[in-house]
Amino acid sequence: MLKTIRSIFYASSKKKALEFHRKFVEHWESDYPSVVKCLHGSMEACLRYLDFPEEEWISLRTTHVIERLNKEFKRRTKPTEIVPGEESCYRLLAFVSLKMELYWRANPMGKVKENLPFFKQIREM
Known part of the structure; x- marks a missing residue:
């Protein structure tokens, strides 16, 4: 699960991050519905850093x-x-x-x- 979540937050673009998020939901929703619901509900806020220039993402x-x-x-x-x-x-x-x-x-x-x-x-x- 950790590797899947990391792939979301370390994606090279917002489009890829959302794609990784979709895969995360598909893969883990049946086993951990509360985790998926929590992450899904705050995904837009979590990915807000992707609206800035790429060199600033890491900080x-x-x-x-x-x-x-x-x-x-x-x-x-x-x-x-x-x-x-x-x-x-x-x-x-x-x-x-x-x-x-x-x-x-x-x-x-x-x-x-x-x-x-x-x-x-x-x-x-």
């Missing part, structure tokens, strides 16, 4: 960027048990945010995704 499709930023905030603030004041805390968080932004601009995921075997496999389907 719009997941919450990884947000999770990574929160993890970095925690990593930087945990060793600092006492912060001199609220402004100092804001400056620290702003510094961490800026550092992550510069990293993401220098290493966009779009450059990497072309080399991942999973993406090549999905395109060939």
